Amino acid sequence: MIVTEKTIYSDLSKLPIGSNAIVTGLPDDRSFCRRLLSLGLTTGGSIVSAFKGPFNDPAAFLFKDTLIALRLTDAAKIKISYKTEGEHE
Amino acid sequence: MNKKILLAGNPNVGKSTVFNALTGMKQHTGNWTGKTVETSAGHFSYKDCEFDILDLPGIYSLITSSRDERAALAAIKREDYQCIVIVADACALRKNLYLILQIIEITNKAVLCLNMAEQAQKQMIKINKEVLSDMLGIPVVMTEARKKKGLSELKETIYRTVTEKTNTSPFMLKYDDTAESAINEIEKLLSEKGIKNTRGIAIHMIENSAGYENKAFEYSEDLSQKISEARIRFSEKIYNNTVKADKKLYLQKRTKADKMICSRFPGIAIMLLLFALVIFLTVTGANYPSQMLSYLFESIGNQLRELLNNSFIPSWLSGLLMDGIYLTLTNVIAVMLPPMAIFFPLFAILEDIGYLPRAAFILDPFFKKAGTNGKQGLTMMMGLGCNSCGITGCRIIGDDAQRNIAILTNNFIPCNGRFPALIMIVTIFFSGTFPFVLSSLFSSVMLLIIIMFSAAVSLAVTKLLSVTLFKTKNSSFILELPEYRMPQFGKTILRSAADKTAVITGRAITVAAPAGAVIWLLTNFSISGKPVTDYIVDFLSPFGAIMGLDGVILTAFILGFPANEIVLPIMLMFYTKSSILTETGSAGHLFNILSANGWTVKTAVCMLILTLMHYPCSTSCITVKKETGSIKLCLLSILIPTLCGIICCIAVNMLMSLMGF
Numbered sequence: 001m002i003v004t005e006k007t008i009y010s011d012l013s014k015l016p017i018g019s020n021a022i023v024t025g026l027p028d029d030r031s032f033c034r035r036l037l038s039l040g041l042t043t044g045g046s047i048v049s050a051f052k053g054p055f056n057d058p059a060a061f062l063f064k065d066t067l068i069a070l071r072l073t074d075a076a077k078i079k080i081s082y083k084t085e086g087e088h089e
Numbered sequence: 090m091n092k093k094i095l096l097a098g099n100p101n102v103g104k105s106t107v108f109n110a111l112t113g114m115k116q117h118t119g120n121w122t123g124k125t126v127e128t129s130a131g132h133f134s135y136k137d138c139e140f141d142i143l144d145l146p147g148i149y150s151l152i153t154s155s156r157d158e159r160a161a162l163a164a165i166k167r168e169d170y171q172c173i174v175i176v177a178d179a180c181a182l183r184k185n186l187y188l189i190l191q192i193i194e195i196t197n198k199a200v201l202c203l204n205m206a207e208q209a210q211k212q213m214i215k216i217n218k219e220v221l222s223d224m225l226g227i228p229v230v231m232t233e234a235r236k237k238k239g240l241s242e243l244k245e246t247i248y249r250t251v252t253e254k255t256n257t258s259p260f261m262l263k264y265d266d267t268a269e270s271a272i273n274e275i276e277k278l279l280s281e282k283g284i285k286n287t288r289g290i291a292i293h294m295i296e297n298s299a300g301y302e303n304k305a306f307e308y309s310e311d312l313s314q315k316i317s318e319a320r321i322r323f324s325e326k327i328y329n330n331t332v333k334a335d336k337k338l339y340l341q342k343r344t345k346a347d348k349m350i351c352s353r354f355p356g357i358a359i360m361l362l363l364f365a366l367v368i369f370l371t372v373t374g375a376n377y378p379s380q381m382l383s384y385l386f387e388s389i390g391n392q393l394r395e396l397l398n399n400s401f402i403p404s405w406l407s408g409l410l411m412d413g414i415y416l417t418l419t420n421v422i423a424v425m426l427p428p429m430a431i432f433f434p435l436f437a438i439l440e441d442i443g444y445l446p447r448a449a450f451i452l453d454p455f456f457k458k459a460g461t462n463g464k465q466g467l468t469m470m471m472g473l474g475c476n477s478c479g480i481t482g483c484r485i486i487g488d489d490a491q492r493n494i495a496i497l498t499n500n501f502i503p504c505n506g507r508f509p510a511l512i513m514i515v516t517i518f519f520s521g522t523f524p525f526v527l528s529s530l531f532s533s534v535m536l537l538i539i540i541m542f543s544a545a546v547s548l549a550v551t552k553l554l555s556v557t558l559f560k561t562k563n564s565s566f567i568l569e570l571p572e573y574r575m576p577q578f579g580k581t582i583l584r585s586a587a588d589k590t591a592v593i594t595g596r597a598i599t600v601a602a603p604a605g606a607v608i609w610l611l612t613n614f615s616i617s618g619k620p621v622t623d624y625i626v627d628f629l630s631p632f633g634a635i636m637g638l639d640g641v642i643l644t645a646f647i648l649g650f651p652a653n654e655i656v657l658p659i660m661l662m663f664y665t666k667s668s669i670l671t672e673t674g675s676a677g678h679l680f681n682i683l684s685a686n687g688w689t690v691k692t693a694v695c696m697l698i699l700t701l702m703h704y705p706c707s708t709s710c711i712t713v714k715k716e717t718g719s720i721k722l723c724l725l726s727i728l729i730p731t732l733c734g735i736i737c738c739i740a741v742n743m744l745m746s747l748m749g750f
Contacts (some may be wrong), residue, residue, distance in 0.1 A: 026314070032565040037317040040184050040324075041568075050344050054353040055454045058463075059572060064183050066335050069450045069568040071457065077504070077565075086468030 012061065012075035015049040015082060022046055026080030032074065040064045047080065065072050091132075091139045092251050095164055097192060098176035099185050100147030101571050103204040104474035105129075106234040107176050108144040129307075135244045138251065143170075149184075149192045150296045162293075165195060165404055168285055171251045172520045174243075177462030179209035179216060181574065182332055189225065199227045200246050206239065214334040221331040226260035227322045227467065235577070261288070264319050268312060271295055279536045288394065292316065309340040341571065355596065360448055364470075369533040370542070372508060375427035376529070382426065386419035387553045409609055412669040417605025417655060421597045424654040428505040432474045437585040441576035443478035446568055453566070459548045460555025462566045467496050471503040471546060475541065476705055477712045479504075484716070490559040491721060492502070494551055496713055499704050500705040500730045501547040503540065506653035507700055511539055511659065517680045518693040543701045558725075596708055597652075604651035605670075608659065611648075622648075626663065636735065637695035637742030639687065651707045656700075691750040695738045702734030 017020050023045050026033045028042065040063065047063040058069045098104045112131030129144040145164055148156035163174065175192055177185035182203070191200050203209075213300055222229040228246050229670075232239030263269065284290060296316045304531065316544035350356050383392040390411065397407035445467055453463030464486045472479025479499040486492040488664045503511060555561045611621040622644065629647075630640035641663045647658035661671040683692075704727040705713065712724040 012745055025240055026637070027565075030750065032567075033314070034152045034317075035149070035286075035565075037321070038152060039569075040321060042318045042321045044322075048357075049350060050651060051348045054357050054451055055616060056459075058349065058450060058453050058566070058568070060351070060450070061338065065340065066182060067343075067347075067436055067570040069453075069566075071453070072564040073425055073568050076568075088737050 003066055004089035005085050006086060009044050009079070009081045010078050010082060012047065012049075012070070012078040013059075013072040014076075015047075015080060017049050019082050020046055020048050021080040023026060023078060027074075027077035027078060032077065035079070039066055039068065041078075048079075067077075092139045092172070092246060093170040094140050094142040094251075095170045096142055096176060097161060097165070097173055097174040099149055099181075099188060100149060101569075102147070102176050102178040102181070102185065102534075103146060103234050104176040105144060107202060107204055107232065107243075110234045110237055110240050111142060112164065120357050129209050133244070135248050138248060140247070140251075142174075142245070148188065150188055151195075151293055154465045164357070165192070166290065166661065167495060168196075169507055169573065171198060172247055173199045173426075174202055174247060176200055178205050178542055179203040179206045180212055180214060182216065183324075183328045186327060187321060190260075190262065191293065192318050193225060194262065194292055195286050197226060197260060198250060200243070200250055201225060201227055202243055203229060203231045207233040207236065208405055212334070212339055214332065214336075214626065216333075217527055221327065224327050246690060250434065260319065262315050262323055263290075263726045264316055268295070268316055268319075271312065282353060284363075310414050324513060344574065347447070347570065350444075350690045351450055356451060356482065360451055363439070363444075365533070367432065368473075368537055369530075370435060371428050371505070372512070372533050373529045374431045377691050378427035378430075379423050382423035383419075386423060390415055390419065405613075408613065409606060410493075413605045413607075413609025414602045414747045415605075416670045417608065418597055420658055421652050422594065423656045424509055424589065425506055425593050425597065428508060429474060429593060430586050432459075432505060433478075433589045434582040434585040436471070436474060437581050438576050441574060441581050443573045444572045446570050449568060450570065453568075455548065456551075457566075460553040460561045461494055462486070465491070465495040465551070466610075469544060472504060473498045474505055476500050476502070476504045476709045480712045480716055488561065490555075490561045490562050491564075493717065494554045494561070495748065496716060497722065497726050497729055498547045498550050499555065500709060500726065501543050501702060503543055503701055503707075506535060506654060506706070509654075510657045510700055511697065512536060513679065514693050514697055515539070517683070518690055539697070539701070546733070557669065563651075588701065600651045600707055601655065602615040604648075604655065608648050609669075612662070622663070635742065636699070636738035637691050637745065638738065639692075641686070642696060642699070644694075649706075650704070653706050689750065691742065691745045694745065695741055698737050698741060702730050702737060704728075704731045 009024070012020040012021070023041060023043050026036060026041070026043060047061055047062055050062045052059045052069060055067075056072075058071045059075060060067055060069050061075070096104055096108055106129060108129065111133050113133070120192060129143050131144070133142065143164060145161040148158045148161050150158070151162050152158065152338050164170075173192060173196060175189050175523075177189060185346070189201060201221070203218075206216075209216065216231075218229050218231065228250065229238060230243045230244055230246050234240070264272070272288065275294055276287040278286040279290060296313050321496065350359060393415065394407070394411050397411065398404075400407075439448075448470075449463035449467050450465075452466035454549045456462050456465050465483075467485065468479050468482045470479075476499050479502065480496050483492050483495045483499070486495055512532045512535070516532060564687040608622075611625070614621050616624070616740065625647075626640040626644045628640070629643040633639040633641075633643045636643075641660055645656050648659050655670070658670040660667060661667075661682065664682050665671055693715035704710070710723055713726045714720060717723070
């Protein structure tokens with residue numbers, strides 16, 4: 001049994017619930033980017049996908065003890081990387 | 090010379106509570122962002138100094154992308170204050186540090202007030218005050234403003250900061266070379282203009298380069314982001330050196346709670362149930378007090394009439410005073426006061442707990458489809474209490490276009506003042522003969538259905554407006570979900586109830602009293618033997634007919650412009666050929682009056698529609714003007730619902746006639 005660790009490069013809207021990710025890129029949209037920065041979200045910062053709304057949108061994300069809700073279309077503008085484990089024979 | 094103090098900080102840190110505690114004023118606070126937008130000014134004395142204190146809106150950063158931030162930044166840049174008190178949440182220092190650093194880069198005449206210190210203790214958060222004060226270069230005071238703790242130390246620290254020469258070493262964060270050379274460039278230009286805090290303002294100008302039009306200050310977004318990130322890294326360093334907190338357990342618990350509250354089941358059910366409960370309590374709870382008030386006012390009224398009859402005052406004047414002003418005034422108070430005194434405290438409790446942002450979270454997808462966002466759902470709920478409050482509440486919506494839409498569509502949601510009319514129509518025409526005990530439940534259920542319908546209409550018009558008049562560019566939506574807090578039931582309920590009582594009594598006097606006088610005059614003043622109102626009713630008759638109504642109903646709505654509560658009494662006054670406002674009486678009695686005047690099921694349906702869709706009351710109109718500063722928007726707020734109402738009534742009238750009603 002070999003356990004391999006894979007790093008997936010994606011965006012925040014695709015982060016599975018409960019997973020921890022590192023922010024690799026902030027949005028191009030200036031004002032959106034600034035508001036995220038002022039809440040303490042930076043490149044290199046870690047972010048967790050906490051839970052989704054009843055209609056799967058928006059979703060709630062946790063970083064630095066702050067819980068914010070983002071629509072998936074907006075979350076998609078934030079680039080992240082996260083690790084998953086897979087098992088092979 | 091009075092010393093001027095600014096009070097700044099993130100939203101939700103208890104800044105307003107600190108303000109209230111220092112000044113002794115009773116400002117209403119709420120557990121979510123965007124509650125305070127106007128800056129409040131207060132005053133307090135300490136030792137030999139007089140302090141004027143200005144409470145700035147809660148912001149996350151001085152970067153200007155919203156009204157709040159612009160207002161706060163303007164105040165800080167004015168440099169006419171002697172001390173700035175930064176209020177932070179001891180339980181969320183990590184997040185608060187960003188703004189703290191921004192501010193102390195601009196001025197070091199600052200005091201850090203770590204509020205909610207007791208709650209932090211309960212959550213096992215340990216903060217090293219001395220190291221924090223050292224690293225920031227400003228004094229740090231711990232407070233629990235809700236319980237009035239730490240305030241004397243705060244006052245003393247403010248006093249010392251203001252009266253003594255700066256003994257704190259100024260805070261300076263060194264950035265990388267590119268940034269530093271840019272900063273120096275700007276500093277030179279600023280000192281030429283006589284500005285004192287050159288470094289801080291220079292840094293801010295680079296970070297906020299979009300906020301400045303001058304090309305000379307156009308720096309790459311890259312540099313701006315570098316500065317922000319350097320500041321964040323440093324704030325993390327400070328946090329790690331000064332705070333010991335194990336938030337894991339707390340966060341796990343909260344996430345578990347949130348997962349349930351924001352889920353499809355039972356989340357949505359919880360929201361609907363809470364909503365239904367609030368409506369039910371408002372409607373049933375207000376019944377008895379309303380009757381009591383009516384009774385009380387009637388007996389006082391009779392005494393007053395006696396007095397006036399036995400005095401030298403001419404009968405027309407006593408008629409004007411009693412049958413016009415007094416009657417209208419007391420009518421409005423008796424109908425308006427009890428439901429609001431129940432609704433608003435209940436709503437305030439939900440707010441205090443921190444549930445409302447979760448409701449906005451759940452509702453957001455509906456509003457996204459309509460072109461706005463979930464916060465509009467909350468303003469609509471506020472509108473249920475009073476449309477004027479709903480309109481003011483639209484301040485929580487950051488985007489201007491979306492805010493205007495929310496303001497203009499708020500009136501589709503029936504306020505407390507319209508509940509009695511809606512319930513009456515439904516009870517009389519659709520409930521048949523229900524025993525009274527059940528009818529209260531029935532009324533609440535029917536009212537809920539009507540409210541759902543009005544919400545749907547509001548959403549439809551919202552969508553229409555968002556693609557036509559106010560093109561919303563679907564700006565990004567960030568909603569902060571704050572910590573759950575134990576509400577202070579006593580204080581919240583009592584303060585909310587007292588607030589509303591004052592507002593309503595005030596409004597009744599300023600609006601309903603003159604309205605009552607005007608209505609009495611029109612009804613009792615005759616031209617060629619016919620009262621003026623008769624002419625109005627006759628004139629409006631044909632219009633009423635097309636809408637499935639009659640001239641009396643339309644006249645009642647027009648004369649009821651000052652306050653929705655008097656539409657029904659005016660209507661009954663005309664129907665019973667009385668010359669004074671008439672009480673509602675029993676359901677059966679009412680049914681007879683209405684049937685005798687030509688009412689059918691069709692009339693009832695059209696009346697329902699018009700009640701839901703017509704111009705806002707005078708107070709709401711004024712509020713629209715105040716909140717938007719635009720007469721054009723005020724006129725639109727009148728036009729849009731009225732037009733919808735007229736069109737719908739005509740359509741329904743035609744439809745129902747075709748169906749044989």
